[in-house]
Amino acid sequence: MAHRSPVRRGMPSAVIAVLVVALTVAVGALVALALDRGRGSGADTVAQPAPSIDSSPSSTPTPTPTATAEEPTAPDDAERFLAVGVGAMWRATAGRCGDAAPVIERSDDDGDTWSDVTPAYRDIAQLRDLTPFAETEADIVADVGADCETQALRTFTKGRFWSPYDDLLPQSTYLDGSTVVIDGNRLDAPCEQPWGLRTSGKTAAFICDGTAYEITGGETTEIGDGVTALDVGDGQIIGALVRSDCDGLQVSSLAPDAAPLECLDVDADGPVALAVTADAIRVWAGDDLVSTTR
Numbered sequence: 001m002a003h004r005s006p007v008r009r010g011m012p013s014a015v016i017a018v019l020v021v022a023l024t025v026a027v028g029a030l031v032a033l034a035l036d037r038g039r040g041s042g043a044d045t046v047a048q049p050a051p052s053i054d055s056s057p058s059s060t061p062t063p064t065p066t067a068t069a070e071e072p073t074a075p076d077d078a079e080r081f082l083a084v085g086v087g088a089m090w091r092a093t094a095g096r097c098g099d100a101a102p103v104i105e106r107s108d109d110d111g112d113t114w115s116d117v118t119p120a121y122r123d124i125a126q127l128r129d130l131t132p133f134a135e136t137e138a139d140i141v142a143d144v145g146a147d148c149e150t151q152a153l154r155t156f157t158k159g160r161f162w163s164p165y166d167d168l169l170p171q172s173t174y175l176d177g178s179t180v181v182i183d184g185n186r187l188d189a190p191c192e193q194p195w196g197l198r199t200s201g202k203t204a205a206f207i208c209d210g211t212a213y214e215i216t217g218g219e220t221t222e223i224g225d226g227v228t229a230l231d232v233g234d235g236q237i238i239g240a241l242v243r244s245d246c247d248g249l250q251v252s253s254l255a256p257d258a259a260p261l262e263c264l265d266v267d268a269d270g271p272v273a274l275a276v277t278a279d280a281i282r283v284w285a286g287d288d289l290v291s292t293t294r
Contacts, residue, residue, distance in 0.1 A: 072210040072228035074193035080273035085132030097148040102127040117159025128174035141174040200232040224254040233276035
C-alpha cells in the first residue's frame with residue numbers, strides 16, 4: 001500500500017499577498033498623518049517667496065561720480081551788461097528782436113537802487129553794447145524798430161532821453177551775430193553765439209562757448225576757459241569763472257597774466273556781468289551786485 005505524506009494546512013498565498021498590501025497602505029497612512037500633525041494646520045503654512053539673487057548683500061555698490069562744474073553757455077537774450085562811470089552805474093539785459101524786450105537801468109547810489117531808463121519810445125528791440133560816457137552819461141548800440149536796424153544812441157540827460165547818432169556807429173564795439181565789430185572792423189568769432197565783448201584802449205576780449213579770447217592784431221587767442229563774464233581795464237582782462245573748487249564764481253585775471261583773485265559766493269548758474277574800475281571789480285550775478293578790491 002502506498003504511503004502518503006501528511007498535508008500541512010495554512011493560509012493560501014493569495015491571501016497573504018492581500019494582507020501585505022493592506023499593511024503597507026496602513027503604514028503609509030500613519031506616516032502621512034504624523035507628518036501632517038508636525039506641520040500644523042494648512043492655514044499656517046503659507047509659502048514664502050525665494051530671495052532674489054539681486055538682493056545679495058555681497059554685491060559691490062556703484063561709486064557716486066564726483067560733481068564737476070558745468071561749462072558756461074551762451075546767455076542769448078538774457079545776456080547782461082554792467083558799466084561803471086565816474087558818477088553813475090548802468091546795467092542792462094540784451095533782449096531779442098521780436099521776442100524779449102531789453103531793459104536798461106541806472107543807479108546814482110553805487111547800486112543800492114536802480115531806475116529804469118529803457119528808451120521804449122524809441123522802439124528799442126535788442127541791446128548790443130552799453131558804455132559809460134562823460135561821467136554821468138552813456139552810449140548804447142541797439143537794434144531799433146520792426147526791422148531791427150542797428151543804431152548807436154547816446155544820452156545827455158542821465159538816461160531820460162536817448163538820441164541816435166550816425167557818426168557813433170562806425171566807432172562802436174558790438175557783436176553782430178557771430179561777427180565781432182570793433183571801430184568798424186569786422187572779425188569772425190570762432191563760434192555761432194559769442195557774448196561778453198568788451199574793449200578798453202587797444203585791448204579787446206569776448207567769450208565763445210565758455211572760452212575767453214583776446215583780440216590782438218586782428219587775431220584771436222584763447223586766454224581762459226569756464227568763463228561766464230569778463231571786462232577790460234588798463235590793459236588787463238579780468239573774468240568771472242566757473243570752477244569746481246569755488247562754490248560760486250572765481251574772479252581771475254586772464255591776461256596779460258593769469259591768476260586767481262577771489263572766490264565770490266554768488267549764483268553761478270545764470271547770466272553774469274562784470275565791470276572793472278581802477279580800484280574795484282563788480283559782479284552782477286543772480287539778484288546780487290558784489291564788489292571786490294582790484
